[in-house]
Amino acid sequence: MRRSISFNLNGKPVRLTDDDDRMLLWVLRYDLGLTGTKFGCGAALCGCCTVIVDEEAVRSCVTPLKEVAGKHVLTIEGLSREGHLHPIQEAFLNHHAFQCGYCTPGMIVNAYAFLLKKAHPTREEILRHMDDNLCRCGSHTRIVDAILEAAGSTKGAT
Amino acid sequence: MHGDDWNEEVEIAAGIATGLSRREFLQLAGTGLFIFFAIDPMTAVQEPSRLPARPSYPTDFNAYLRIGRDGRVTCFVGKVELGQGSKTALAQLLADELDVAFDSVDMVMGDTDLCPWDMGTFGSLTIRQFGPVLRGAAAEARAVLLQMSADYLHLPTTEDLRVKDGVVTWAQDAHKSVSYAKLVEGKRIERHLEKVPVKPVSAFTVIGKAQRRKDALDMVTGKARYAADMTPPGTLHAHILRPPAHGATLKELDTTAAEKVPGVRVIRDGEMIAALHERPDIADRALGLIRARFEPAQSGEDDKTIFDHLLKTAPPLQMVDEKGSVAEGERLATRVVEETYLNSYVAHAPMETHSAVATIEGGRLTVWASTQTPFPLRQQLAQAVGFAPENVRVITPYVGGGFGGKSASRQATEAARLAKIIGKPVQVVWDRAEEFFYDTFRPAAVVKIRAGLNDAGKLLLWDYRVYCAGDRGSRQFYDIPHQRTQSSGGWGGDPGPHPFAVGPWRAPGVNTNTFARESHIDTLASKLGRDPLEFRLSHLTDPRWRRVLLAATGQFGWKPVPAPSGRGVGLACATDVGTYVAAVAEVAVNKTTGNVEVKRVVCAQDQGLTVNPDGSRQQMEGGITMGLGYALAEELRFKDGAVLDRNFDTYPIPRFSWLPRIETILIENPETPASGCGEPPVTTMGAVVANAIFDATGARLLQLPMTPARLKAALP
Secondary structure (H helix, E strand, C coil), X not given: CEEEEEEEEXXXXXXXXXXXXXXXXXXXXXXXXXXXXXXXXXXXXXXXXXXXXXXXXXXXXHCEXXXXXXXXXXXXXXXXXXXXXXXXXXXXXXXXXCCCCCCHHHHHHHHHHHXXXXXXXXXXXXXXXXXXXXXXXXXXXXXXXHHHHHHHHHHCCC | CCCHHHHCCCCCCCCCCCCCCHHHHHHHHCCCCCCECCCCHHHHHCCHHHCCCCCCCECCHHHCEEECCXXXXXXXXXXXXXXXXXXXXXXXXXXXXXXXXHHHEEEEECXXXXXXXXXXXXXXXXXXXXXHHHHHHXXXXXXXXXXXXXXXXXXXXCXXXXXXXXXXXXXXXXXXXXXXXXXXXXXCCCCCCCCCCXXXXXXXXXXXXXXXXXXXXXXXXXXXXXXXXXXXXXXXXXXXXXXXXXXXXXXXXXXXXHHCCCCCEEEEECCEEEXXXXXXXXHHHHHHCCEEEEECCCXXXXXXXXXXXXXXXXXXXXXXXXXXXXXXXXXHCCEEEEEEEEECCECCCCCCCCEEEEEEECCEEEEXXXXXXXXXXXXXXXXXXXXXXXXEEEECCECCCCCCCCCCCHHHHHHHHHHHHHCCCEEEECCHHHHHHCCCEECCEEEEEEEEECCCXXXXXXXXXXXXXXXXXXXXXXXXXXXXXXXXXXXXXXXXXXXXXXXXXXXCCHHHHHHHHHHHHHHHHHHCCCCHHHHHHCCCCCHHHHHHHHHHHHHHCCCCCCCXXXXXXXXXXXXXXXXXXXXXEEEEECCCCCCEXXXXXXXXXXXXXXXXXXXXXHHHHHHHHHHHHHHHCCCCCEECCEECCCCCCCCXXXXXXXXXXXXXXXXXXXXXXXXXXXXXXXXXXXXHHHHHHHHHHCCCCCEECCCHHHHHHHCC
C-alpha cells in the first residue's frame, strides 16, 4: 500500500511516501543512498543486509517498510559518532576482521545488537549468535576475536 | 585464455626482455615514452607459435607510480582487491623500493584508463609474478630520483645520498637535502636507467612487516564501495529473464503485464529479455510478471550420474609427467593399492554477487564491475557493444570476493548491452539464484590411482590419472622411482563433458589432486602400519618439505602412531604456486549422526619471502575455513541442466559454528623469492580432514564432500 511512512534513521528523522511492502534494503540503498548495507541473498540467509531496528538485528532484505514505521533504524553508517569509530568497528579494524569486506557491515551491526543484550558473551555464545551471518573469505576467527575484544572494551572488563 | 599451463611454476624476473632490446626498440620507436617487453608467464610457458598477440606490462616506471606535489605517491596497478590484501602488500613493495612512507602511498587498482595492463587477478600471481615488476619499476624510479637529487644538490655522484620517507639527504651534510616532491613537481619523470637492482632482503624496512590494511577504515565504516554501490544519475536497474535450465530454449513469451508496471521498460536483445526500472525491486517484480515458456533441455546428467558420464566422455589422457617405467614398477611391486576418488561440483559463492553498472557518454562506455579481469573484460565489452577497446573503460571498485568465479564477467556485458540500447546507465546485480546458475563451478572430477610398494615398504610405483579437474597439483613430489601422471580435461574454456560452465576455483585442480594423492599416501602408510608423517618423510628429499612438515606437526604436538589410532588426527601436504604447505587437523566424529567436528587445524606454509605476515595469515585462516566447505558439505545438486541449489538454504558454506581453532605458521625463508599465498592453504583441507576421519574411525572416505551419509556408509 502506498502511504507516508516516518522513521528515525541513524538519529535523523526520515519521511517518505512509498509502497509500504517494499523491502527496507532497497529503500536504504537506492532511495536513501546508504550503500553500506549489502545485498547478499534476498532471503534472510546470509546476513549481509543486517540493520538494527529498535535495538534488534533484522534482515533488511525481508523487512518491509511498514515494519519500521515509527521506529529507530541504525545502519553501519550510523555507528560512528562525530568521526569516532564505535568500539566494535575499532576492534574489527585492529584485528583485520574482514577480507573482502562485503559481509562486514552486517557482521558489525549484528555484533552490536548482540552486545547490547549480552555485554560479556563467551566465545561459544558469540559463535552461536553470529552463526547466521555468512562470510566466504573465512574471516570468522578474527571476527570472533574482535567481538571478544569489543565486549571487553565497551564495558571496561574482559 | 585460461589454459592450465600458465599456472606452471615459472620464474619470471622483472627486467628480462625478450625480443628487441630496449635500445633497439628506442631507436625503432624514436621516443622513450612507452616501451613494452614481455614479462608474462604465458610467454615463458607457451611455444612461440601458439602465442597470440597480446599486451604485456609496460617498462616505463611512470606507468606504475606518480609522485605528487604534496609528496604523496600514487601507485597504479591493473590488479584488483578481492579481499586478499593486495592493496596493502603492493603498497608495501612500492614504499620499500622507493623509500617512501607506507602511509604516503595511495593505490589505484583495476582501472583500465589509469592503470597499466594486467591479465587479471588470479593464480596467486599478484606478489610472486607482478611483485617483481612493481619492485623493479620502483627501484628504477628511486635510482633516477637519486641522480636528479645529485644534480639538484650539485653533487658529483649519488654516493652518500640517503633516502627516507621520500626525502634525499647527503650523508656528509644533512643540510643538503631535497624531497622527491620538490624534484618531480608533480611531473612525469623522463629519465630512465637500465638494470637497476632491487633491494636486498637485509635492506627492507616495510616488506616483511605487518601493516595496517589500506582498506581497513573503508571496510569497517561501510564506506567501501562495490560495483552495486555505483548509481550514476538516471541509472536503471535491470533484472533479466533466465532459463530454468542450461540448454533450455525460449518458446513463448508474453511481456504485456510487465510492461504495464509504471516506469518499467522491457528490452529484448537477442536471447536477452530484461525488465528495467529506476528501482531494482520494482524491476524484479516486473520480471516476475513476464510469462515465458521454455522447452526443457534434453534429459541429461545429475549430480549422481555425472561421474560415469565424465569417465565416458572425457577427452583422451595427456601425459603430465613420467619417470622410470610403470611396467617396471608393476613388476617390482609386491603390494598394489588401487583406488578411485571423486569430488562434486563446488560453487564459488562469493558474498557479493556479480554486479556491474554501465554508462555510455560521448561515445565511450564506462563499466564499474565486480571482476577479477578488468583488462580482458574491456576487450569482451568492446566486442559486445561494437566499440573500439580504447573507448571502453572498466573500473574495478572493491570486489566482494572472487575465488576465481569473477574471472568470468557476463553481468558486465549484460549491463553494457542494455545501456547501449536504452541510452541510460544500467545496473545489473545478479540475485543469488543467478549467481549459482551462471557460476563457473569447480569441476566434478575423478582420480584413479594405482600405487605399489615393495617388501621394504618403499613406494616404487605410482600410476595416476585425473579426469576433468585439471593437471595443476597432479605432479607427484614424493620420491617414487616408477611413476606416471596423466590428465584428461580440465576447468578452462569449453565446458566439454560438463553440463554447464566450469572454471578456476581457488587453486584450480589442486584441491582435487591433493585430496586424492594425500588420501592415498595415508592409505599406504596405514597398510604398512607406519606413522603417516614418518612414511611421508621417508619419501621426500627436498628440505623444504621436511621443514614445513616438521613445523606443522611440531606445533600440533604430533605423536608417531599408525592410523587408525582412534584419536582423529590427520596430516596432509601440498605444493602449489611455488609454495609448500602442510596441515594437521584434529576431528571429532559422531558415528551415530555421521557429523564431523573439526576441532583444530595447524597449518604451516613456506612461501619464500613474505611481504605482509598478517595478510598472509589472513589468507591461511581464510583458506582453511573456506576449505572446510568443500571437505564436508559443499556439492552442487543439479538435474538435466537445472541448477537445484539456488541459495544458502540448500547450499551450505562454512559458518561460525564450524570454526576450528586455527594456528598458522609462516616459515621464515626471505631469501627465496615470494611464491603464491592466496591459494595454497585451501588445498590440503579435503585430505587433512579425510585422513583425520580415517584416524578417528577407520573409515576411508573416497568422495568429497564427506557428508554425514557418506561417512556413515563408509564406517567399518
